[in-house]
Amino acid sequence: MKRLAILGSTGSIGTQALEVVAAHPELFEVEILSAHSNAELLIEQALQFKPNAVVVTDEQKYIQVKEALSSSPVKVFAGSKSLEEVVQWDGVDMVLGAILGFAGLSSVLAAIDAGKHIALANKETLVVAGELVMERANKKGVRIIPVDSEHSAIFQCLVGEDINNIEKVILTASGGPFLGRKTNYLVNVKASHALQHPNWTMGAKISIDSATLMNKGLELIEAKWLFGLRNDQMDVVVHPQSIAHSFVQFIDGSMKAQMGLPDMKLPIQYALAWPLRINNNFKRLDFKDFPKLSFEQPDYKTFRNLVLAKEAMDKAGNAPCVLNAANEVVVHAFLQNKVGFLEMSEMIEKTMASVAFVEHPTLEDYQHSDAEARNYASEFVKKSQLSIY
Ligand code: NDP
Ligand code: MG
Numbered sequence: 008m009k010r011l012a013i014l015g016s017t018g019s020i021g022t023q024a025l026e027v028v029a030a031h032p033e034l035f036e037v038e039i040l041s042a043h044s045n046a047e048l049l050i051e052q053a054l055q056f057k058p059n060a061v062v063v064t065d066e067q068k069y070i071q072v073k074e075a076l077s078s079s080p081v082k083v084f085a086g087s088k089s090l091e092e093v094v095q096w097d098g099v100d101m102v103l104g105a106i107l108g109f110a111g112l113s114s115v116l117a118a119i120d121a122g123k124h125i126a127l128a129n130k131e132t133l134v135v136a137g138e139l140v141m142e143r144a145n146k147k148g149v150r151i152i153p154v155d156s157e158h159s160a161i162f163q164c165l166v167g168e169d170i171n172n173i174e175k176v177i178l179t180a181s182g183g184p185f186l187g188r189k190t191n192y193l194v195n196v197k198a199s200h201a202l203q204h205p206n207w208t209m210g211a212k213i214s215i216d217s218a219t220l221m222n223k224g225l226e227l228i229e230a231k232w233l234f235g236l237r238n239d240q241m242d243v244v245v246h247p248q249s250i251a252h253s254f255v256q257f258i259d260g261s262m263k264a265q266m267g268l269p270d271m272k273l274p275i276q277y278a279l280a281w282p283l284r285i286n287n288n289f290k291r292l293d294f295k296d297f298p299k300l301s302f303e304q305p306d307y308k309t310f311r312n313l314v315l316a317k318e319a320m321d322k323a324g325n326a327p328c329v330l331n332a333a334n335e336v337v338v339h340a341f342l343q344n345k346v347g348f349l350e351m352s353e354m355i356e357k358t359m360a361s362v363a364f365v366e367h368p369t370l371e372d373y374q375h376s377d378a379e380a381r382n383y384a385s386e387f388v389k390k391s392q393l394s395i396y
């Protein structure tokens with residue numbers, strides 16, 4: 008029996024993780040659940056899964072959750088400091104990091120410091136502070152099992168392989184809802200359109216990141232740290248059907264791919280059950296439904312976020328942290344129709360040029376760079392024509 012802390016249980020990944028847990032009561036038990044402000048769903052989940060404790064990080068929701076669970080034995084805590092404490096409890100075997108954005112970093116680091124194995128969905132944790140996170144994990148002997156579908160694919164391709172035999176990894180990208188579109192079209196697209204991903208159903212932020220290809224840029228940085236790769240060992244290929252979830256090419260030229268229907272429950276289940284591979288009743292891939300699998304080069308000229316992310320990765324230090332913070336701010340603004348689709352790249356680029364470079368950041372430096380980048384990006388957002396009118 009594995010006892011899980013599911014951080015971000017009310018999100019797209021969190022709710023799917025709970026479906027996996029519910030389907031395998033003989034393997035999994037929920038020890039901790041956390042949400043930010045969706046008190047109603049957190050309460051519902053607590054009553055169904057009966058965890059030892061829940062944490063609502065938005066402290067204003069504490070009373071509501073506490074009162075609703077007053078006649079149950081579930082302990083209720085509020086605030087992100089509480090989250091950092093409960094993930095370290097003896098009763099927790101594995102932590103699923105499925106909080107969104109920079110906010111997910113501190114609880115994952117706390118869990119690593121307590122020697123808990125991590126199933127990691129929150130890619131921003133590795134984008135922002137990958138070097139530090141992996142260093143601490145290695146020191147503690149903690150395994151970080153990827154949940155992100157591309158990284159789960161690579162992880163699965165590497166089972167039984169010597170990591171030194173990797174020549175290259177190739178991340179697949181669906182291309183998102185605007186594949187093939189050019190800037191004259193993109194200049195006018197709205198959030199409602201950008202949220203309609205052709206293959207995956209995901210949270211709002213990552214859906215926008217998929218539409219801008221920032222998601223793939225973040226995933227390159229995530230892969231670099233997870234698998235200890237050099238920047239020139241990674242590539243991206245657009246694969247609109249999202250069936251091959253990524254490739255590993257080895258030193259003899261042989262390539263492996265992991266394939267399946269685009270369903271996040273599969274990589275979630277793989278990470279939670281690891282090192283086991285367990286059964287399920289998910290819909291199976293039938294090649295009759297996919298007579299053509301195609302692959303093409305990304306359009307770097309139109310989707311500039313992918314280039315910006317690569318630049319941040321090459322620059323290293325606090326550059327990916329700054330890129331991530333600026334991206335979180337502009338995506339949030341785009342979702343509220345306060346900035347245009349193409350403006351997002353411009354604002355990220357300007358933020359990257361504005362924040363001072365730190366070559367070897369500490370955790371405090373990352374926190375500082377994140378805050379500074381958010382300030383700059385917010386100022387750029389305020390100056391957007393869409394924000395003003
Ligand atoms: P959602 O927006 O659907 O869910 C985010 C979760 O995090 C919710 O439980 C939310 O709580 C919580 N949360 C939000 N802000 C905070 C905060 N400041 N402090 C604490 N908790 C917070 O996101 P997704 O599930 O889509 O994504 C989660 C992570 O997984 C992201 O890093 C994403 O990149 C990654 N990922 C997601 C995939 C997907 O298919 N969705 C695929 C691959 C990776 P509340 O509901 O109360 O607001
Ligand atoms: Mg992914």
